[in-house]
Amino acid sequence: MTPVAGGVALSLAFGFGLLTVFTLLIYTKNQDQRLFLVGQRLALGVSFFIFLATFILSYQLIISNFDVDYVARYTSIETPFIYKISALWAGQSGSLLFWLFILSIFSTITILQNQYKHHELMPWVIISLTVTQIFFLILTNYVTNPFKPTEADFIVANGNGLNPLLQNITMAIHPPTLYLGYVGFSVPFAFAFSALVNRDTSPLWIQSIRRWTLVAWLFLSMGIILGGWWAYQELGWGGYWAWDPVENASFMPWLTATAFLHSIIIQEKKDMLRLWNMVLIILTFTLCIFGTFLTRSGVMSSVHSFTESSLGPIFLSFVFFIMIASFGLMYSRLDDLKSPKKIESFTSRESGFLFNNMIFVVLCFAVLWGTLFPVISEAIRGTKITVGAPFFNQINTPIGLILLGLTGIGPLLAWRRTGSKNLIRKFTLPIIIFFISIVSFLLIGYKGYVVISFSLCVFVTTAIISEFYLGIRVRKNKFKESLHSALINMISKNRSRYGGYIVHLGIVFMFVGFTGHAFDREKEFSLQVGQVEHLAGYEFELVNLSESERPNHYAWISKLRVTDHQGQFxxxxxxxxxxxxxxxxxxxxRQPHSELDIYSELNKDIYSIFSSIDNQKQIAFLKIMINPLVRWVWIGGYILVFGTLIALWPRKEE
Amino acid sequence: MKNKKFTLLIIGVVAVTGFWISWVSYNPSDEKAMATFVSVNELMNNNINKRIKLGGLVKDGSIVISETNQLECNFILKEGSSELYVKYGRTRPDLFKDGAEVIVAGQYNNGVFYADELQTKCASRYEGDLRNESSYNLTEVQQ
Structure with a gap:
């Protein structure tokens, strides 16, 4: 009975969605306030029914009602409670419902938050959000319904169970985080779209969505980092980023969103780049939907892809629909989007932002190109080609390093134009330190990109520290504050700026970690108990092999004793x-699975994989990797989150 | 400052990166950057000697693990009625076994395919039909 209620709730949500759009469209014609109120409440109704459907599906998962196909497919009686919940986003139809669920949370918050604000914009904001909901409701109602009953002429006693790879706490939180990011961009997009419809060119709507964008960006960043972390801990190939199509799909909107976050500062402060900002937010939202499409369609082979492919054409149509509607509308509003001011000089902060924006977009295009290359090649030349990580690394490394350099240069430039005196004052120290580091790293024996990357990291760090130092010195002299309170007051008076610098510092840490990849070492070997093997100055001894039977799996455990070149444990x-x-x-x-073990230090990780066992001869097949500086990536992630939170923290007077 | 200069700058950046991207697409520096997907038949008939990828099933009972080096193994890859002798000397994935659907990458030389990459398909168990465990999608690969 209850699963039927879930299906009914989804149908009702769909009906309410159509009514919402219809009512609000009439309102925009006749401006009858009652219709606006009705539309608003209908929109809340859509979200309500989606919440209801999500709770019903979660409940079915918890009570293991295998009459529901989805429940039988992704859980079993033994599945631990937390993974019964996370099974909500483990499969195709459930995760689409979950997408809707998050969109509905955001839509509800937006409507309630703006009940007395942005009266002109809200009708079209609600329409845009509801149209997105309707699209996903079509999918969950008619294409892949999560409440579909089990198609079996027998009683399903137990379900399939959740893939062991997904039984990991990081994996339980990575998809929701990523979804919060993906879906979060629908709100800024809705505002942008509405501003276009209303010919609202004031920087007002930009201010009102800046925080939304930052929240979505934070979740998207965290989702990406968590995904990398999960891959590193669970998949056993020793890396955290493989330029897999679905990873790229999350990285592309991140790039355009990052560009947007930078360029809206210019629109807020200088009312420039109106058109460009429109393009960026439309692209970001489109790429979010496109990313969901890549995951669902089965067009790309990927660890992440779901099997069913009937969704592809529908998704692609929606992507085209968004692009045609938004860019078409934008084209008709070109006159309103002309900015009154022009950039005055190359050595201005504006021009730095513009340059950074171009590089972000170019990087996004490069990633898109590599991702779609197999599809393009098959369509044009008829040969099926797969593109691997080395391709992306080769293309993106120099582009990424230019961006890293800009991270240091940009903040040192003044608005409008940096005078030559100022230029010398601000750049002398970072540039001297930059050249000193190049020479030192060359002397140590590093080569190529490694030298450039490390030196740029030093350069950017110097630039950030000197910005903090100058700011603190000004406050100390002006207000006679102590170092500590000068720092606190400086940051709290200008959260977005200094929060941004802290995020930049996080990015520097990550680049240090990425560069460590150049020094990776690995070795595959087989060992019997008592034998040893060497790699990069370390000795690995197989001390013993033991076995253990646990509730949902059987495990063979190898104990490896690691000693360094001096024989120290x-x-x-x-x-x-x-x-x-x-x-x-x-x-x-039965499903085999290698559970790896990692020993992590600041300067390196020792990564061990027990790939298989020969029971008769008691031989363990092992793979060992030495991955330098990986920890820096995760530390950089924490710093990034911390910096974003500072930028987001509400001011007292708000 | 004229806007013209900025337009030129933008065109310059786009041109340089456009050139860079197409240059790498035609001459990737790493041989593992790109691989062409071919069928076993195409390989046999054309005797391709560059790095390629192939997909197929592991023939039942064909896996032989070397006595001297446990990492080394050879097996027969079946694609339809065509068969290919494959040698592989690295860590085997968890799901590699008789009948498994695999994708191999490597070089073909004198009747032997020397694979340096071996991927198995994701277990159908989690996505396929409840009764028919072999119903899986060809495009899905587990890395």
């Missing part, structure tokens, strides 16, 4: 070889 590693569903009589339904 470093750590014991316990990588495991597991078989999930080991009690299943059908051998093909």
């Amino acid at each position: 470093v750590t014991n590693l316990y990588p495991e070889k597991r078989v999930y569903f080991h009690n299943n009589p059908d051998i093909n339904r």
Whole structure:
């Protein structure tokens, strides 16, 4: 009975959605306030029914009602409680419902927050958000309904269970975080679209969506980093980023959104780049939907892809619909989007922002190009080509390094134009330190990109520190404050600026981590108990092999004793070889899984994988990797989140 | 400051990066940057000697693991009625077994395919039909 209620709720949401759009469209013609109120409430109704449907599906997952196909497919009785919940976004139809759920949260917040604000903009904001909801409601109602009953002429006693790869706490929170980011951009997009319809060219709407954009950006960043972290801990290939199509799909909107976050500052402060900002926010939202399409369609082979591919054409149509509607509307409003002011000089902060924007967009295009290259190549030349990580690394490394350099240069430039005196004063120290680091890294024996990257990291850090130092010195002299209170007051008076600098510092840490990849070492070997193997000055001894039976899997555990080149004990590693569903009589339904073990230090990770075991001869097949500086990536992630939170923190007077 | 200069700058940046992207697309420096996907038949008939990718099923009972080096193995890859002898010397993925659907990348030389990459398909268990466990999509790969 209850699953039916879920289906009904989805249908009602769809109906309410159509009514909302219809009512508000009439309102925009006749301006009858009652219709606006009705439309607003209908829109809240859409979200309400989506919440209801989501709770019903979660409940079915918790009580393991295998009459629902989705429940039977992604959970089993033994699935731990938390993963029964996370199964909500483990499969195709459930995750689409979850997308809707988050969109509905955002839509509800937007409507309630702006009940007495932005009266002109709201009708079209609500229409845009509801149209997006309607699209996903079409999918969940008619294409892949999460409440579909089990198609079996027998009673399903137990479900399939959740893929062991997904039974990891990071994996339980990575998709929701990413979705919060993806979906979050629909709000700024809705405002931009509405501003276009209303010919509202004031920087007002930009201010009102800046915080939304930053929130969405924060979640998208966290989602991407968590995804990398999960891949690193769970997938066992020793890396965190593979330029997989779906990873790229999340990275592309991140790039355009980052560009947008920078260029809206110019529109806010200088009322320039109106048109460009429109383009960026439309692109970001389109890329979010496109990313969801890449994940769903099965067009790309990827670890992330879902099997069913019937969604592809529908998604693609929606992507085209958004692009045609938004860019068409933008074209008809070109006159309103002309900015009254022009950039005055190359050595201005404006021009720095403009340059940074171009590079972000170019980088986004490069990623898009590599992602679609197999599809393009197959369509044009008829040969199927796969593009691997080295391709992306080669193209994107120099572009990324230019961006890194701009991170240091941009903030040192003054608005309008930096006088030559100022230029010398601000740049002398960072540039001297930059050249000193180049020479030192060359002397150490590093080469090529490694030298450039490390030196740029030093350069940017110097620039950021000197900005903090100058700001603090001014306050100390002017207000006679102590160092500590000068720092606190300086940041709290100008949160977005200094929060931004802290984010930049996080990016520097990440670049240090990325550069560490150049020094990766790995070795695959087999060991019997008591034997040793060497890699990069470390000695690995297989001390013993043990076995353990646990509730949902069977594990073989190898104990590896790691010592350094002086014979000093470093750590014991316990990588495991597991078989999930080991009690299943059908051998093909048992699933092997390598649970790796990582020893992590600031300057390197020792990464061990127990890939297989020869039971008769007691031989363990192992893969060891030494991954320098990986920790810096995660630390950079924390710094980035911290900096964004500072920028987001509300001011007292607000 | 004239806007013209900025237009030129933008055109310059676009031109340089456009050139860079197409240059790398035609001459990737790493041989693993790109690989062409071919069928076993195409490979046999054309005797391609550059790096390629192939997909197929592991023939039942064909996996032989070397006595001297446990990492080394060879097996027969089946695609329809065509068969290919494959040698592989690195860590085997969890799901590599008889009948598994795999994708290999490497070089073909004198009747032997020397694979340096071996990927298995994601277990159908989690996506396929509840009763028919072999119903999976060809485009899905587990890395």
